[in-house]
Amino acid sequence: MPTPLAIQDLIGNATEFPILNRWQFFNHAGVCPLPRCAGDALRTFATQFENDAYLDSGFYRQIDALRTSAARMINAAPAEIAFVKNTSEGVATVAGGIDWRAGDRIVTTAVEYPANMYPWMDIAKRFNVELVIVPEETDSTGARAVPLQAILKACDDPRTRLLALSHVEYASGQRHDLLTIGAYTRPRGILLAIDAIQSMGVLPIDVQAMNIDFLSADGHKWLLGPEGAGIFYCRQELLASTRPLIVGWMNVINDQAYGDYDFTLKPDARRFECGTHNVPGLLALKASLELLLSIGTQSVSARLRELTDQLVGRLIEKRYDIISPRDEASWSGIVSFASPLRQTSEQHDHQAIFRMLRTDHQTEIAVREGRLRVSAHFYNTEGQIDQLIERLPDH
């Protein structure tokens, strides 16, 4: 188990987070920078492979250790974790792994990232499955969210096979209440498939308490890993009935028996891994994920709440409209907001603000679905948030 790290020692620490030397970086909901420990893992890998190839490296044992750490982060068993190349592969593994019947229903929302929409559209078309899409609404605070009750109501049909949901929606930052949702879906036999790329590592996830059946998350956002190395969880009881998306040499029990063919799939989640791993990617992900794990998701989450509260408070002072829900159940690390003058003033146009911050101030945010989106991580400082606010146009 990694030694617990004090979060205070890492905040604003440019040795551990070199990005702090050059950028005010607030796009962790897009693609994250690597912390030094992940860079070190890649450098060590490169040196080792230049000099000794895979011999005596211990890399494969480290990948097994990552399986254990990833499982611990979401309260799963290591046997329920597979490595995937991205979130899309995890979602598609679920979509392609179920024996769909004509007339089945899949429920999702109208604001999913396309990685969590096209696989279901594909299934709907191929198997005559109904895809039910729940829209986003404006709530009483002016925030945009898909109401919990609307999701549950959409599921309320005996033909519903699966609910596909992002834990945190990429454009609004809404966090869904998975404890309540999972308590509804499990007794009704509805599979709960979660895209967790916008939450894993920084918001608590407990696949058992939340009754999650499948979960997918690439490492390149809040987990602070490189692109192309991700985590897929499949609940133990569903392993045998979920068909692997791609079959290759590694899915089977005797994967080192080579020519002695025996097409018996592994009993654990490694049955979803078809061939050689992205070793450097997973080693870097291990370093980042274990850094977060050693701080503790609760501490990271509390820090994100502080930073996002500060940001939202200052944005309101500056008369921006807050789009992200901020109540206790729905807040996340994503803060989306809009200028009331975005359509009438060139200076307030969102793309213009985005470009001005990047070009004039080495400050990175994002524009998604017409909204400005800031996603700070725990190591960003209050001072950086203040600077960002100063640079935004007044109203």
Ligand SMILES: Cc1ncc(COP(=O)(O)O)c(C=O)c1O
């Ligand atoms: C909710 C969500 N899912 C998935 C992805 C990315 O998918 P992948 O890991 O397949 O690139 C993103 C990226 O923005 C996202 O916001």
